[in-house]
Amino acid sequence: MKRTILAVALLSALLATLAIGAGPGSAKGVKAPRGFFGIAPQADLTATDAAYMKAGGIESVRWPVSWAAVQPTASGGYDWSGLDRAVGVAARAGLSVLPAITGSPSWLAPRETKLPVGNGRQRSAWKRFLRAAVQRYGPGGDFWAERRPGVASGDDVIAKPMPIRTWQIWNEPNFFYFAFPVSPARYAKLVTISSQAIKSVHRGAKVMLAGFFGQPTARGKRGMPAATFLKRLYRHPGIKRRFDAVSLHPYATDSRMLRRLVEQFHGVLVKQRDRPDLYVTEIGWGSENNFQKVAFEQGPRGQVRQMRGSYRYLLREQRRLKLRGVYWFSWKDLKGSCDFCDSVGLFREGERFRPKPAWRAFVRIAGGRVRP
Numbered sequence: 001m002k003r004t005i006l007a008v009a010l011l012s013a014l015l016a017t018l019a020i021g022a023g024p025g026s027a028k029g030v031k032a033p034r035g036f037f038g039i040a041p042q043a044d045l046t047a048t049d050a051a052y053m054k055a056g057g058i059e060s061v062r063w064p065v066s067w068a069a070v071q072p073t074a075s076g077g078y079d080w081s082g083l084d085r086a087v088g089v090a091a092r093a094g095l096s097v098l099p100a101i102t103g104s105p106s107w108l109a110p111r112e113t114k115l116p117v118g119n120g121r122q123r124s125a126w127k128r129f130l131r132a133a134v135q136r137y138g139p140g141g142d143f144w145a146e147r148r149p150g151v152a153s154g155d156d157v158i159a160k161p162m163p164i165r166t167w168q169i170w171n172e173p174n175f176f177y178f179a180f181p182v183s184p185a186r187y188a189k190l191v192t193i194s195s196q197a198i199k200s201v202h203r204g205a206k207v208m209l210a211g212f213f214g215q216p217t218a219r220g221k222r223g224m225p226a227a228t229f230l231k232r233l234y235r236h237p238g239i240k241r242r243f244d245a246v247s248l249h250p251y252a253t254d255s256r257m258l259r260r261l262v263e264q265f266h267g268v269l270v271k272q273r274d275r276p277d278l279y280v281t282e283i284g285w286g287s288e289n290n291f292q293k294v295a296f297e298q299g300p301r302g303q304v305r306q307m308r309g310s311y312r313y314l315l316r317e318q319r320r321l322k323l324r325g326v327y328w329f330s331w332k333d334l335k336g337s338c339d340f341c342d343s344v345g346l347f348r349e350g351e352r353f354r355p356k357p358a359w360r361a362f363v364r365i366a367g368g369r370v371r372p
Contacts, residue, residue, distance in 0.1 A: 030315045035059045035096065037366045038327035040282055042334040042341060045086050048372075049331065050093035052353060057366025060096045061086070062281050062327045064171065066103040066112075067129055074107045074125075078132055080143075087137060088147070091162040098327075100168040100210070100281070101133070102178060113180045115173070117189040126190075127197035130167070134201040139163040165202075168281065169194045170210040172249060174229040181221035184232035188239050195242040208245040209233075211281040214252060214261040226250075227264040234272050245277040245324070251284070253295045255309030258283070262314070266321050277324045283310060284329040286340035287356055296340045304361045311365045328362065 038060040039053055045061070053061070063086050070078050083099070090097050103112040108122055116122035136143045144161040146152060173179040173187045187210075195207045212230060216223035224232075226248055233239060246269065250261040266278065285306045286297040298306055307328075314326055333345040342349075346359040355370070363370050 030318070032315055032366075033318065033324060036315075036318070036323075036325050038062055038098065038281075038325050039331050040327045040329040041331040042329075042337060042345070043332060044082075045089045047089055047092070048353070050089050050095060051372040053095060053331070054093045055369045055372040056359070056363045057368025058095065060098055060325060060327070061090050062098045062100055062168075063087075063090075065099045065101045065133070067101060067126075068103040068105040068112050071105055071125075071129060072107075073105075078129070080136060083137075084143065087143065087162075087164070088156075088158060091158050091160070094160070094162070096162050097137075097164055098166055098168060098208075098281070098325075099133070099137075099164060100171050101130070102171045102210075111180070113176070113178055115170070115179055115183075115186045115190050117186055117193070123193055127193055130194055130197040131201050134164075134167070134198055134205065137164040138202040138205065139165070165204070166206040166208055166245065167194075167198055168208040168210060168247065169243075172213040173210050174224045174226060175213040175216045176218055176222035182224050182229075183221075184224075184229055185236065187229075188233055188236040191233075191239065191242050206244040206277075207242065208277075208279065208281075209243050209247055211247040211249040211279075212265070214248060214250040214258075214265075225264075226261065227268050230265065230268045231271075234268070234274075240272075240274055243276060245279055247279040247281045249282040250280060251282070251296055254298075255306050255313065258306075258310050259313050262321070275322060278321050279324055280314065280326045282329040283326055284340075284344045286343035287358065288340070288343040294339045297343065300357050303356070303358045307358055307361055308365070315365075 037058050039058045040062040065083055069082065070080060087097050104114050104116045108125055109116060116126040135141055141163060144158065144163060147156055147158040149157050149159055169191055171178045174182055176182060191209065198205050198207055212226035214226050230246065248262060248265045250258045252258040252261055285303045286294065287300045287303040288297045289299040314323060330341065330345050332347045333342050333349040335342045335349060346356060346362055348354040348356065360370060
């Protein structure tokens with residue numbers, strides 16, 4: 001009996017030791033699902049950018065698509081040139097594209113942050129735009145047909161199409177910077193008509209909700225916590241049938257708070273007895289040292305520390321969360337943008353590739369290479 005008790009005690013101690021080693025921040029032996037590692041660039045993509053991304057283990061690019069830029073006038077048609085370049089560069093490198101569609105044009109709404117659901121003209125224009133986008137970039141779309149070998153030549157050829165199969169509807173509608181007024185009811189209308197339009201062209205397409213900003217400080221019409229916004233969205237009858245995936249932007253002071261935001265968000269899904277795919281379509285910290293000024297600035301070492309802690313948790317829990325993908329924001333620094341966008345990249349700003357410590361850390365996490 002004493003020998004049995006001793007064996008049990010030793011086994012318990014061993015399990016406790018293993019549990020410590022596999023505690024928060026450990027993802028040893030966990031295999032990421034296909035397409036898990038993504039990137040959200042702030043500037044135009046080059047072929048060299050795409051080659052570095054592919055080498056580093058990145059599989060998908062989240063690309064902002066401004067409706068206002070694609071259709072600046074009511075009668076001028078669609079200008080797909082910017083999106084054509086991004087999709088083409090990504091596809092030639094074997095990267096998929098997740099478009100995040102946002103921004104009402106000035107001829108239709110007083111500001112880009114106004115969701116196009118206020119009247120019939122807005123709703124009709126939005127649905128036409130979405131149908132045109134799916135017809136162009138979805139499976140068998142015009143974009144791919146125009147670039148087939150034998151039809152196109154030289155650098156225009158895309159030998160292996162990478163059609164867009166998932167469409168993200170708006171960006172951070174729970175934060176006034178992208179949607180005003182903040183309204184789950186208005187966003188529910190947008191998701192409903194978006195799903196109808198997209199699936200009328202490509203029945204198998206997936207509709208992803210916008211990435212909800214985890215915890216904006218603004219309240220009322222200017223901001224709402226992501227979990228609260230999602231909970232109120234679910235109050236609208238039939239909304240579950242209108243989307244296939246949800247998304248979160250858990251910007252936080254550190255990886256522990258990120259975990260709390262993700263668990264709160266996932267908790268809403270559990271209470272709703274819903275199991276859509278979950279994505280984190282923006283995650284990031286800056287590498288400058290002004291933490292007191294901007295909470296998301298951690299310095300070069302802090303950027304690495306928060307990255308490691310977050311990915312360990314997300315990889316370890318991806319099956320339970322049904323987490324399909326995480327997109328680091330961003331690729332390169334961009335001065336003059338948001339408060340921490342000037343240092344949130346894996347590389348410093350400019351045409352040259354000047355990696356930060358975070359790039360090597362990311363590559364180790366994703367199982368890639370530092371250079372093409």
